[in-house]
Amino acid sequence: MTNVTNVVIAGLGGQGVLKASDILADAAFRAGLDVKKSELHGMSQRGGSVSSDVRFGPQVLSPMVPPGEADVLLVLEETQVEINRPILRANGILIGPDVLAEGALKNKKSLNVALLGAMSMVLDIPEEDWLTAMYANLAEKLHKINEHAFALGRAAALERNQAG
């Protein structure tokens, strides 16, 4: 299982955690990689904690990211950062909602895609696969606003890297 990238996306029900992981899994899939994505459905619409695992590489076995082995943890809600932190490996990358400046988003609902934009800067998936995956997983009327969000996330991550 070397060469497998492990990503966990977490947040609260209704924030688009599963949509974000669908887009990421689809992007990796379009890049020609083996992909497995896993989460628990059912209670997620009732506002509880939700998380989704996405693993990709030449060959993926288990669909679940073992504790302490996530390379990247993306969290959509500040209160969910600490409870998900144990999944992250040492020196893993945490992407939280604070990546974006407050009020930067035109529509709060596109936070999931904005943070995917930030994550796209650290994952080895071509930008065109990200965009194709995004279009395929979102209704057409949402494309423009999410294009904007994705670009905003990328710019914010770039800025942060330069500053850091």
Next chain:
Amino acid sequence: MTGERLLLSGDDAVALAALHAGVKLGTGYPGTPSTEILETFDHLGGRAQWSPNEKVALEVAMGTAFAGARTLVTMKHVGLNVAADPLFTAAYTDIEGGLVLVSADDPGMASSQNEQDNRHYARAAALPMLEPIDSQQAYDFTWLGFELSERWKIPVILRLTTRVCHSKTVVVPRARIQDQPEPSFERNIPARVMIPAYAKPAHHKLRQKLAEIAAWNEQEGPTRLDEGKAELGIIATGIAAVHAREAAPDARQLTIGLTYPLPMERIRAFADGVERLVVVEEGDPMLVDALRAAGIPAEGKPEMYRFGELNVARVRRILAGDTSPEPVPPKGKPPALCQGCSHRTVFQALKDLDCIVAGDIGCYTLGVLPPFSAMDTCVCMGASIGVGLGMRHVLPEDQARRVVSVIGDSTFVHSGLTGIAEMVYNPPATGHLVLILDNGTTAMTGQQEHPGTGRLLDHSPTGKISFEALAASMGVQNVHVIDANDREDGMKTLIADLLAKPETSLVVARQPCVLAAPKIRFYEKAAAEQGCAAEPAS
């Protein structure tokens, strides 16, 4: 579509395979994690329908299978308890069209009331069982299920688990079947009328079928061997097989696909070739017990790993014999009744009136959590009514008068009708009160239709059952309909009045689910525009 690479959930893979294999009808009852199978089958253009419950779904499926059509039946693990009656005798019959029954188990209870292991059903009912490890196998085993089912004229159980149902993995589908025989009735009385004279030879025939399937499984079954060092041999099934492969990549591994009847000689040969043999299975120690009963010495897992799902970390611990306490994952935010949910008003009233609440299965089970804590029992679909009646029969009068049964609309259709018959037939001395929380949808599983909504699986209009008319016609003495949302005082007064009467009462508290309401309005508008107006909501 051949050769095309797809990224599919296990549920979607089963639906696609059903379409490609020429399934004429899909039936089932919604239940996490199985629900998406029929929904996807419908979206892909298949014919799918929700039944009132799993028993009826399986009975309809048996009819289509007797008539020579391929049929898919889907349910969650506890649904198979409801369908167990037809299941055990369906095993004795000869079917013509292939019948694949999906049992979606929920180890770890992500969204269920228990974590029963439905592998027991394969053995108990004497039916072949296939267990895929990922979406590709979910697709392939659905096809294989139909082939085995038709070759031996026997229903086949496809056992999925939550992680297989809801994980997306890569699938390469095969070509869609082209020509299939049209269904046609052919009389075969001894094979389908299970009176003792025919059932006795049918049981012998069933055992003969199983012996033949076991022999086939030895030679041609979907068993996979991963080469590895002889120091450690692993035998695994289902999702546990991929966890094991990752936890011990150097081990030699035999992954069993057709897990009942087992390819025991294949397993024996594998066991003979390794120094240490460990069985890695989720849930009950069924496979390891079967091996030991066959005289194959194998290590199982320590008892602590019987509970919950397995994962790579837990399989590593099993292989290391580690029984030290496991790290407790931090608790997330629990789910709650939605803001604006009509159930909130009802549970506030029940709490204020200090009711003893016999609850049921659905979103409203969340009424047990703070701030309401207004549910005292929850067992299975429909149990609220019987349990409430039982308590009424024996509790002292001051307590009996406070007992209320609370049941959702979809659950009521599923299993509540016989409870009402019981209430009318054996009324407690203090009477009883049943509250139907009618939010117009099967909310918990993702807003599916049912016979009380007046819409089919694809949301087009159909016949509709009126709960209030039904209750009145069954002889319930007081029947009321109340808007669940905007009359908290009215709700409380009505419940208090009815609790004071030594009579049987049923209240339909009606208000659409806040999440489903916009869609329901859309479906109603669409139906009206098509000129086939659904019945107006009463």
